[in-house]
Amino acid sequence: MDIKPLKIELQCLFCDSALTGKDDAKFESGDLIKCAECGEENDFDSVLEIAKQKGLLQMKEQVLESIKKAFK
Numbered sequence: 001m002d003i004k005p006l007k008i009e010l011q012c013l014f015c016d017s018a019l020t021g022k023d024d025a026k027f028e029s030g031d032l033i034k035c036a037e038c039g040e041e042n043d044f045d046s047v048l049e050i051a052k053q054k055g056l057l058q059m060k061e062q063v064l065e066s067i068k069k070a071f072k
């Protein structure tokens with residue numbers, strides 16, 4: 001099985017832009033992350049929840065791909 005490391009990106013809930021903090025920025029539960037694109041403030045908990053779900057989906061897809069390849 002060849003599973004690539006997942007790149008989980010935080011995305012703005014309002015405009016889907018990637019949310020980028022400073023390199024040393026650490027977000028905590030309850031924080032608001034201001035989007036650089038639309039200026040809306042995203043609730044960190046919601047953003048993280050969506051990122052986690054996307055990460056799980058990506059992982060499932062990769063596993064399915066590996067299985068398909070293995071049976072070719």
Ligand SMILES: [Zn+2]
Binds near residue numbers: 012013014016017040
């Ligand atoms: Zn935005």
